[in-house]
Amino acid sequence: MKIAILASGNGSNLQALIDQLHLDPSSGVEIVVTISDRPKAYALHRAKKAEIPTHVVQLKRFSDRNAADAKISEIIEAYEVELIVLAGYMKIFQPQFVQKYRHKVINVHPSLLPAFPGIHSVSNALAYRTKITGVTVHFVEEGIDTGPIIAQVPVPVLDDDDETSLHRRLQVEEHEIYPQVVKWFAEDLIQVDNRKVVITPPKKR
Numbered sequence: 001m002k003i004a005i006l007a008s009g010n011g012s013n014l015q016a017l018i019d020q021l022h023l024d025p026s027s028g029v030e031i032v033v034t035i036s037d038r039p040k041a042y043a044l045h046r047a048k049k050a051e052i053p054t055h056v057v058q059l060k061r062f063s064d065r066n067a068a069d070a071k072i073s074e075i076i077e078a079y080e081v082e083l084i085v086l087a088g089y090m091k092i093f094q095p096q097f098v099q100k101y102r103h104k105v106i107n108v109h110p111s112l113l114p115a116f117p118g119i120h121s122v123s124n125a126l127a128y129r130t131k132i133t134g135v136t137v138h139f140v141e142e143g144i145d146t147g148p149i150i151a152q153v154p155v156p157v158l159d160d161d162d163e164t165s166l167h168r169r170l171q172v173e174e175h176e177i178y179p180q181v182v183k184w185f186a187e188d189l190i191q192v193d194n195r196k197v198v199i200t201p202p203k204k205r
């Protein structure tokens with residue numbers, strides 16, 4: 001399965017996907033392109049190191065958001081991408097793009113949605129004094145972090161946690177669950193019925 005990664009920052013999730021799937025021929029997953037809105041994103045460096053083609057699509061270079069989305073769509077079509085994987089991608093898509101790629105765009109988010117959507121999810125969970133937070137992998141829809149949930153992993157908030165320590169533990173879980181979910185897609189195990197996402201266990205031989 002050919003996938004595209006969209007990333008704005010460090011790219012530790014991209015790295016997990018490279019190490020656990022892209023570099024393992026038995027995974028059936030190939031990262032065919034990495035796209036960023038930020039030319040200096042470290043994620044681009046990680047992709048280049050793994051010899052994955054990279055593209056930068058900066059919003060400011062386009063007349064509007066739809067034009068930027070159209071450029072991303074053009075790249076995705078050129079690489080025959082089957083699944084679009086957002087990994088710390090901090091831009092939102094316009095409804096036209098979301099409708100075109102319904103159930104073909106997934107995102108990883110550092111909270112147990114629908115709690116703490118948007119940015120600052122980790123600091124918002126700490127400020128709320130919640131005892132448990134976690135990681136969500138979900139489909140991308142028109143709303144911000146509102147799409148059907150594919151998988152969630154809880155992470156306890158410790159008394160002495162700060163944003164850095166909590167985010168570090170959340171990322172450990174992200175780096176496990178996100179490659180796992182992509183693998184489920186490659187194995188065609190994920191079905192969506194209305195908002196319900198069903199993961200079928202692989203058939204026993």
Ligand code: GAR
Nearest residue numbers: 009010011012013087088108109110
């Ligand atoms: C990840 O923790 C991801 O959950 C978060 O950005 C981080 C990117 O890290 N995404 C969001 O907050 C999306 N709303 P990375 O660049 O090291 O993969």
